[in-house]
Amino acid sequence: MARPILYTYFRSSASWRVRVALAYKGLEYESRPISLIKDGGQQKSAEYTALNPLQQVPCLIIDGATLTQSLPIIEYLEETRPNPPLLPKDPVLRAKARQIAEIINAFTQPLSNLAVQAVVGEWCGNDKKGEWARIWIDRGFTGLEKVLEKTAGKYCIGDEITIADVALGPQIFNANRFKVDMTKFPIISRIVEELYKHEAFKAADPSRQPDCPEELRA
Amino acid sequence: MARPILYTYFRSSASWRVRVALAYKGLEYESRPISLIKDGGQQKSAEYTALNPLQQVPCLIIDGATLTQSLPIIEYLEETRPNPPLLPKDPVLRAKARQIAEIINAFTQPLSNLAVQAVVGEWCGNDKKGEWARIWIDRGFTGLEKVLEKTAGKYCIGDEITIADVALGPQIFNANRFKVDMTKFPIISRIVEELYKHEAFKAADPSRQPDCPEELRA
Numbered sequence: 366m367a368r369p370i371l372y373t374y375f376r377s378s379a380s381w382r383v384r385v386a387l388a389y390k391g392l393e394y395e396s397r398p399i400s401l402i403k404d405g406g407q408q409k410s411a412e413y414t415a416l417n418p419l420q421q422v423p424c425l426i427i428d429g430a431t432l433t434q435s436l437p438i439i440e441y442l443e444e445t446r447p448n449p450p451l452l453p454k455d456p457v458l459r460a461k462a463r464q465i466a467e468i469i470n471a472f473t474q475p476l477s478n479l480a481v482q483a484v485v486g487e488w489c490g491n492d493k494k495g496e497w498a499r500i501w502i503d504r505g506f507t508g509l510e511k512v513l514e515k516t517a518g519k520y521c522i523g524d525e526i527t528i529a530d531v532a533l534g535p536q537i538f539n540a541n542r543f544k545v546d547m548t549k550f551p552i553i554s555r556i557v558e559e560l561y562k563h564e565a566f567k568a569a570d571p572s573r574q575p576d577c578p579e580e581l582r583a
Numbered sequence: 584m585a586r587p588i589l590y591t592y593f594r595s596s597a598s599w600r601v602r603v604a605l606a607y608k609g610l611e612y613e614s615r616p617i618s619l620i621k622d623g624g625q626q627k628s629a630e631y632t633a634l635n636p637l638q639q640v641p642c643l644i645i646d647g648a649t650l651t652q653s654l655p656i657i658e659y660l661e662e663t664r665p666n667p668p669l670l671p672k673d674p675v676l677r678a679k680a681r682q683i684a685e686i687i688n689a690f691t692q693p694l695s696n697l698a699v700q701a702v703v704g705e706w707c708g709n710d711k712k713g714e715w716a717r718i719w720i721d722r723g724f725t726g727l728e729k730v731l732e733k734t735a736g737k738y739c740i741g742d743e744i745t746i747a748d749v750a751l752g753p754q755i756f757n758a759n760r761f762k763v764d765m766t767k768f769p770i771i772s773r774i775v776e777e778l779y780k781h782e783a784f785k786a787a788d789p790s791r792q793p794d795c796p797e798e799l800r801a
Contacts, residue, residue: 417726509637
């Protein structure tokens, strides 16, 4: 079977989630970097738009299919390569894991991503971009910290890594980049510290990607 | 078994998705309206925040569990009440259905919702809120229309209703409200027209909810 091909950008947190899931499940793949910065954004090229009309990374070519959107890609990997699992067995815990993943995927991340920042910069001035990102990451993490009080063990849901952790880990990069005060979020901070000890999170880190600039390399 | 309780707001597209899924699967439930407008936003009350720390609707109490985030709730219903299904059997088609649902859930909707509009209004003036919403709904639908060229039959994925349609249907309300030019999106328009003939979409419509003001009732 052909190796999967991942269209990815080293700093994209959605790409990063899929890199974690692929590494966690031990799947080898070929990285094809799509720079969201160079050439006015390589994701807008006709060639890439044919793969993903939304002009977003990641995109995974696997089993002859072209898949986009990070969480649906991870659900596909879970259904076709169930071991090791990224969802608990119990339906309520599965719902909780997905809930946490969506707090990142459908709230914190989309409101602070590059495309949105670009419009905020244009409308309000570039000096407002950081403040904008901080508002949404802070609101998302404030709610998430409360959710985790009831669900967390070593990781977001008890003591096993799930899709919730796969979504949370990369979001910290953006939180730090936009100077979110992480001292308000002790459970999130503790879980993320734990996650970064895991090989799958190390392998997926932006600093280890082929498109990471030399000066930012691990 | 106790009837599920749905915390819902008649105009919230995320609540609306869950109402469609419950109706599609023939599940009776009790509606508990949470107004996002009255009392400065009832979702911010201590009582509701205890149910959903993110202060968003919907929230579903079912099988003794408190579930939030619309797509994880629908996945839970699918796993515990699989018939009639809202996901295809084939893993690639399941991924495509979830991909379309996420284009709405993690892109179009969060960027145009009330909380974001409030910040845009404050920073840029209330007259910019419509323009902001139109940018993101237009970008999301432009990509989605291309995706649907390859996947659509009568509905988003072939001829059966899936989670993709459940997400798409309610988004049209916001598209129309913010005067998005829908003539650019003939496939989306055709599918939505088809969806609104279905009893589950009729039952979930804002105009039929107990918290719909008298003058907007069907």
